[in-house]
Amino acid sequence: MPKLTMVQALNSALKGEMERDKDIVVLGEDVGKDGGVFRVTEGLLERFGSERVIDTPLSESGIVGAAIGMAVSGLRPVAEIQFMGFIYPAFDQIFTHAARIRSRSRGRYTCPLVVRVPYGIGIKSPELHSESSEAFFCHMPGIKVVVPASPYHAKGLLVAAIRDPDPVIFLEPTRLYRLIKEEVPDDMYTIPLGKARIVQEGDEMTVIAWGSMLHKTVQAVEGFDAEVIDLMTLNPFDAATVLTSVKKTGRVVIVHEAPKTCGFGAELSATIAEDAMLSLKGPILRVTGPDVVVPLPKLEDYYAPSVERIRKALEEIMKY
Amino acid sequence: MPKLTMVQALNSALKGEMERDKDIVVLGEDVGKDGGVFRVTEGLLERFGSERVIDTPLSESGIVGAAIGMAVSGLRPVAEIQFMGFIYPAFDQIFTHAARIRSRSRGRYTCPLVVRVPYGIGIKSPELHSESSEAFFCHMPGIKVVVPASPYHAKGLLVAAIRDPDPVIFLEPTRLYRLIKEEVPDDMYTIPLGKARIVQEGDEMTVIAWGSMLHKTVQAVEGFDAEVIDLMTLNPFDAATVLTSVKKTGRVVIVHEAPKTCGFGAELSATIAEDAMLSLKGPILRVTGPDVVVPLPKLEDYYAPSVERIRKALEEIMKY
Amino acid sequence: MPEKILNSINITRLEILDATGTVDEALMPRLSDADIRKMFELLTLSRFFDQRALSLQREGRMGTYASILGQEAAQVGSAFALERKDWVFPSFREMGVHIAMNYPLHLLYQYWAGDERGLRTPEDLNIFPICISVGTHIPHATGAAMAAKYRRDNHAVVAYFGDGATSKGDFHEGFNMAGVFKLPVVYICQNNQWAISVPREQQTAAATLAQKAYAYGFDGIQVDGNDIFAVYKATKDALVKARAGEGPTFIECFTYRMAHHTTADDSTRYRQEKEVELWKSKDPILRLKLFMQKRGLWSAEYQAEVDKKSKALIDEAVQRAEAAPPPKPEDMFTSTQEQLTMRQQKQLGEL
Amino acid sequence: MPEKILNSINITRLEILDATGTVDEALMPRLSDADIRKMFELLTLSRFFDQRALSLQREGRMGTYASILGQEAAQVGSAFALERKDWVFPSFREMGVHIAMNYPLHLLYQYWAGDERGLRTPEDLNIFPICISVGTHIPHATGAAMAAKYRRDNHAVVAYFGDGATSKGDFHEGFNMAGVFKLPVVYICQNNQWAISVPREQQTAAATLAQKAYAYGFDGIQVDGNDIFAVYKATKDALVKARAGEGPTFIECFTYRMAHHTTADDSTRYRQEKEVELWKSKDPILRLKLFMQKRGLWSAEYQAEVDKKSKALIDEAVQRAEAAPPPKPEDMFTSTQEQLTMRQQKQLGEL
Numbered sequence A, B: 001m002p003k004l005t006m007v008q009a010l011n012s013a014l015k016g017e018m019e020r021d022k023d024i025v026v027l028g029e030d031v032g033k034d035g036g037v038f039r040v041t042e043g044l045l046e047r048f049g050s051e052r053v054i055d056t057p058l059s060e061s062g063i064v065g066a067a068i069g070m071a072v073s074g075l076r077p078v079a080e081i082q083f084m085g086f087i088y089p090a091f092d093q094i095f096t097h098a099a100r101i102r103s104r105s106r107g108r109y110t111c112p113l114v115v116r117v118p119y120g121i122g123i124k125s126p127e128l129h130s131e132s133s134e135a136f137f138c139h140m141p142g143i144k145v146v147v148p149a150s151p152y153h154a155k156g157l158l159v160a161a162i163r164d165p166d167p168v169i170f171l172e173p174t175r176l177y178r179l180i181k182e183e184v185p186d187d188m189y190t191i192p193l194g195k196a197r198i199v200q201e202g203d204e205m206t207v208i209a210w211g212s213m214l215h216k217t218v219q220a221v222e223g224f225d226a227e228v229i230d231l232m233t234l235n236p237f238d239a240a241t242v243l244t245s246v247k248k249t250g251r252v253v254i255v256h257e258a259p260k261t262c263g264f265g266a267e268l269s270a271t272i273a274e275d276a277m278l279s280l281k282g283p284i285l286r287v288t289g290p291d292v293v294v295p296l297p298k299l300e301d302y303y304a305p306s307v308e309r310i311r312k313a314l315e316e317i318m319k320y
Numbered sequence C, D: 001m002p003e004k005i006l007n008s009i010n011i012t013r014l015e016i017l018d019a020t021g022t023v024d025e026a027l028m029p030r031l032s033d034a035d036i037r038k039m040f041e042l043l044t045l046s047r048f049f050d051q052r053a054l055s056l057q058r059e060g061r062m063g064t065y066a067s068i069l070g071q072e073a074a075q076v077g078s079a080f081a082l083e084r085k086d087w088v089f090p091s092f093r094e095m096g097v098h099i100a101m102n103y104p105l106h107l108l109y110q111y112w113a114g115d116e117r118g119l120r121t122p123e124d125l126n127i128f129p130i131c132i133s134v135g136t137h138i139p140h141a142t143g144a145a146m147a148a149k150y151r152r153d154n155h156a157v158v159a160y161f162g163d164g165a166t167s168k169g170d171f172h173e174g175f176n177m178a179g180v181f182k183l184p185v186v187y188i189c190q191n192n193q194w195a196i197s198v199p200r201e202q203q204t205a206a207a208t209l210a211q212k213a214y215a216y217g218f219d220g221i222q223v224d225g226n227d228i229f230a231v232y233k234a235t236k237d238a239l240v241k242a243r244a245g246e247g248p249t250f251i252e253c254f255t256y257r258m259a260h261h262t263t264a265d266d267s268t269r270y271r272q273e274k275e276v277e278l279w280k281s282k283d284p285i286l287r288l289k290l291f292m293q294k295r296g297l298w299s300a301e302y303q304a305e306v307d308k309k310s311k312a313l314i315d316e317a318v319q320r321a322e323a324a325p326p327p328k329p330e331d332m333f334t335s336t337q338e339q340l341t342m343r344q345q346k347q348l349g350e351l
């Protein structure tokens, strides 16, 4: 099996799916001739032509809005928003329409749309190129939110997202785009949405992470008897796997890079506090970005949770 | 003292503040000649003229964007978004600019902007007229979120919001606009942002609510020895008051009308689970709207937490 | 100015049928007597629908409602030009379009009474659910037209919206993409001169709305929106052009909102009664009636028959709408996604 | 077409200084020799600034950087028309504007090296922080112009943005409000023909960007953006108009992005080298030099002196930027709001 980076794995998912189903089209800024600013869509234009690989005007609301119109009339668009910091202009289209079309039409219309979004800190880029705002989209009934943490999972989750009958926000951690290579099958395969995976088993604590934070988490737990969960789908998230683990370990640390207040860690914590309270030995700790504007490169290392900050929380929780 | 509805109290706050400071301007759709679709801005155009009470085109992003430009150049705009369901087009302006201008300019520019937004279910209105999406704005460092639950508090909080040096999203529960009358001083007064109030003291449980849910909560706790907290400011919220109460009672129920997943209740619960875990006698319960698209009038009574659903949770928590 | 001229643009207005019922024969589109009668009957039915909705609302039997009074020709006339399988993206004040497309009347009443089930379009129509958030459906029409073009399925796409919607960013982004990709789409603006209390001149400083199309490299035209023949012709021409692969068109129907914005509005707060009076004489149905009279297509008996038929259809629709069993709480959940989440299942159980 | 013409619009282009350095005297704005020299020096300094930024980036001493090569005249020429207290809302590719307004050079380098402190505009200037999110600052200019108009403070407002920005909803909403309220604002588009890999013709089907202004009821004009006199004159005229209360103007500077989109981009993937070659002969600095030569304002010694002075300023700025102590973690917190929240205080303690 070839070893691929996440960029290559995503590219392979798109190619394979587009071969399979000609209703799949890709659209966004610079996705065609340029192959995407991160090259995730490289080679697609040459292979599938400009009717299926569409360089759009600079127009995020228009991109998502048009993709909704395509999805409703039977295509399966995969839209790219160039960076998560530029998804906000499309927030209205996602909330007001993508999330609600099935409901509003009582099932007559559906919106099988994937919005791919590079996200996260760690590549020393300009303002608004480092956001991690997954929590917003998890508060939208009707929207699925998926975040892969490795090349293998990236491909399987993207294929699953494309085949999903409902809208999916697919977040790609830019820091991991080329950081790791991993064996990735040439064939198409799916990893089911809504299921978490246990990255390593352990008995003394449950540590939950996703995307690029997963890797720091895996480093940080060395020396602890920790069960590490890669959530993979944030909405709807796999509460069963989380709760089972928490009931076993009695200790929880949640790691994410978004600002703490109302980050997705809050929902995880609240779910645990509601459904597994009696198993808990101590507080539910969150290791997160601070409640500040995501800084420019010179300060970015202070912003994102470090291995060291995660370890501190693990040590803290072991006091209980 | 006159007894006023919330609409009248808000109107009185706007009038009084505009008399005091001619840098305050009001802008939005139908805020001028029509006096606002709920009449909150009634009489302002006649009193202050069309340079200060500005009927804008139908353009939410433009309204907030222009208000930001005004705020940065020294005015104190109070923008109205006609219903919370129509704030999403302005999401980008709020997140990308209002929240970040002070930070991005390292303090050279500030954004003393108030965005008034009628919100919530309960007045049998069309689609997107019943949203309660406060949690989105609580996940934006730099943005304050305020929700009054009575005429008296509405006035004091709005005056405080207008005088605040930073951007405030000011949510007005439409269901309460005319439901209650209360004594409201003619003079201007402020209720500090960031402080909760204890509506009634109690020893056996802490029940937290805001906006229109507060009233259902107050009804529901009858017969229980409950401490009821009206949060008033959601971001930054008054963790001290909440934690002190929880440490006393050991039991928590949180009530809100937004969908459960990633609602603001999650943050409250997570904060308690992090900082007051050892005082808890049982799970932290949330009584919320379900994770669905807010329905049209025929189903709205099933959607919003009812007094009965709240009582069930209170009974449940008393089992611990 | 001694500068070079790069481009010249003329914005035109189309009128065929005037207020006295006289037509400009040179411009008159080809329509059989039966077509014209059908148009009249659809206009009448639309008005009956509207009047009944208003009275049901007053009786508390319906929710907030947005009247189409005065705009019937702009709606029926344009929809009359459509094929059954064309995609239609309406706003909330286009029931004349629904009616002309044969959307079940009882579903319209059900919707306006606050029941989502009224928005489930029958399978043989491609009408999108009513869009409440002003202008945000315009990019959907653009996307549907991209799909139609990609599939070469010869469906055209039409989006309807008001003058207020032209101020929205989504109008801009949707129009711009339609121009870039030369899409088979027709954008129809019901310029009824008001967006709640904001008059057209305060909505934009452009002399016409039609001229906004040129910002996107395609044609815009203003038509007398109370002239059903002009509306029909402009739409028909635009659809022919769309199907021929010649790109989008923007049609500004110059009309007037005769009623309050909705039943929750009081328009006397912001506009003069005399303005409304002025427009009464331009009534679109009256105008067609005068024309038909001259052509011998109208008689008192015919009118009575049309009225009777309309009333019967409306009576039946109201009855059917009101006889529908109330929606069930699970209806809130069932179409969030294809499948309920575990959490939703639990929440449903708790209700 | 037999339809009535409602409105006619001509879109024009202004050119004064051609590629050979010859000017159209009839159009030439009033500028002293000192002014012209100053313009030349600012152009040169801008180019030096840019070249140094690119080489610092290559050496790993700076972050991703967006070159202004080829656009210097469109930036310096327009900024030259501004008063010091005017409000300027730049995008990320307008360092020539900053330089012409005398924004501290070292702050610019600091910013591009990834340090927010570079965006703190000195008190005597009203330049807004660089806007990364394309086009979203356009409504801010509109709002600042509303404030200026309300206060009658005679400040004009200018927003700068690229051709790509014209596709954004915020462009539309900001422009439309400026038209409605007849605001003292000048919108300046740097049409450099590319938005990353998307060429101007795929950005919009409109023949010119200038014509987009007519959708909002005000004037748009295209100018040769490599012609500093045309840019200066169009801006000056627009500012006079703005200050006289006659409303907004849109200026499309027709220019070219000579470099890659940013240092993270490889433009050979999507455009032909020969297109870039073609534009080399239209270089804005070369053109002014040829003109000055004819006028006797340029000599080899003068050039050497200007180069030397520019280099010294740049050296000093780089040194100063790099000598700044690194920002401290608390800097992330301190200007979120006027005061730290309790939670932020705690978080700061935990770092």
Ligand SMILES: Cc1ncc(C[n+]2csc(CCOP(=O)(O)OP(=O)(O)O)c2C)c(N)n1
Pocket: B029, B058, B060, B082, B086, C093, C132, C133, C134, C135, C161, C162, C163, C164, C165, C166, C190, C192, C194, C195, C196, C257, C261
């Ligand atoms: C995005 C958005 N903002 C505000 C509203 C509230 N609102 C409903 S209709 C309306 C005016 C619409 O005017 P226009 O587009 O001319 O349509 P008309 O009502 O005249 O048919 C407004 C402001 C809304 N529904 N959507």
Ligand SMILES: Cc1ncc(C[n+]2csc(CCOP(=O)(O)OP(=O)(O)O)c2C)c(N)n1
Pocket: A029, A058, A060, A082, A086, D093, D132, D133, D134, D135, D161, D162, D163, D164, D165, D166, D190, D192, D194, D195, D196, D257, D261
């Ligand atoms: C809202 C938004 N979307 C996408 C981007 C990513 N991006 C940065 S620059 C750019 C192209 C901008 O083109 P243009 O407006 O012509 O300006 P230029 O770069 O040519 O100066 C894009 C797509 C962004 N910064 N902001």
Ligand SMILES: [Mg+2]
Pocket: C162, C163, C164, C190, C191, C192, C193, C194, C195, C196, C257
């Ligand atoms: Mg209207």
Ligand SMILES: [Mg+2]
Pocket: D162, D163, D164, D190, D191, D192, D193, D194, D195, D196, D257
């Ligand atoms: Mg460009």
